[in-house]
Amino acid sequence: MKYSKASVTWAIASLSVTLISLPVSAQLIPDGTTTTTILSNQIIRGDLAEYITDGNSLNDDLRHSFSEFNIDVGQRVYFADSTAINNIITRITGSNGSNILGTLGVDGNANLFLVNPNGFIFGSDASLDISGAFLISTASEINLGEIGIMNIVNADPVALFDLLQKVIAIQNCKDQQ
Numbered sequence: 001m002k003y004s005k006a007s008v009t010w011a012i013a014s015l016s017v018t019l020i021s022l023p024v025s026a027q028l029i030p031d032g033t034t035t036t037t038i039l040s041n042q043i044i045r046g047d048l049a050e051y052i053t054d055g056n057s058l059n060d061d062l063r064h065s066f067s068e069f070n071i072d073v074g075q076r077v078y079f080a081d082s083t084a085i086n087n088i089i090t091r092i093t094g095s096n097g098s099n100i101l102g103t104l105g106v107d108g109n110a111n112l113f114l115v116n117p118n119g120f121i122f123g124s125d126a127s128l129d130i131s132g133a134f135l136i137s138t139a140s141e142i143n144l145g146e147i148g149i150m151n152i153v154n155a156d157p158v159a160l161f162d163l164l165q166k167v168i169a170i171q172n173c174k175d176q177q
Helices: 005-021 157-176
Strands: 028-030 036-044 047-054 056-058 061-069 076-080 087-092 098-100 103-107 111-115 120-122 127-129 134-137 141-143 149-151
Touching: 028 036, 036 061, 036 076, 047 103, 149 157
Parallel strands: 047 076, 061 087, 076 103, 087 111, 098 120, 103 127, 111 134
Antiparallel strands: 028 061, 036 047, 056 061, 141 149
């Protein structure tokens, strides 16, 4: 099959425009194992943001679970917090790493814990707006000694978050000694 120079040029130009015009959109997709809700276009700390609310709470911890967790350049994403919450624990269960290219924050004073076995990339325009502690982990499993190994992605969320809550409590005790 023979192609004219004009048709090849048009095909290359079309491909280039298609690749350039593809938007990089933020993805905040709950995986359905928690009651997480995302509210768009909320005024948080004086500007528009995506607002992550609800989730599953136990004692003073709030839990979220996402299949995708990405923040685009210029986007602001905040976790809702109340005075009763000390820790926000979030896992990412999908097969992709998380790109944090905009602002990640907590609307309150809670500590934020993020776990994604596929990793995190923080871009040059990324910023944190967090009053409490911030911890990320790329752990894919937790060694429970004689009990065995718990896979973070496939674990029952209640069992996993209960275990993470105990780890946080132990660490808090050590820090206060």
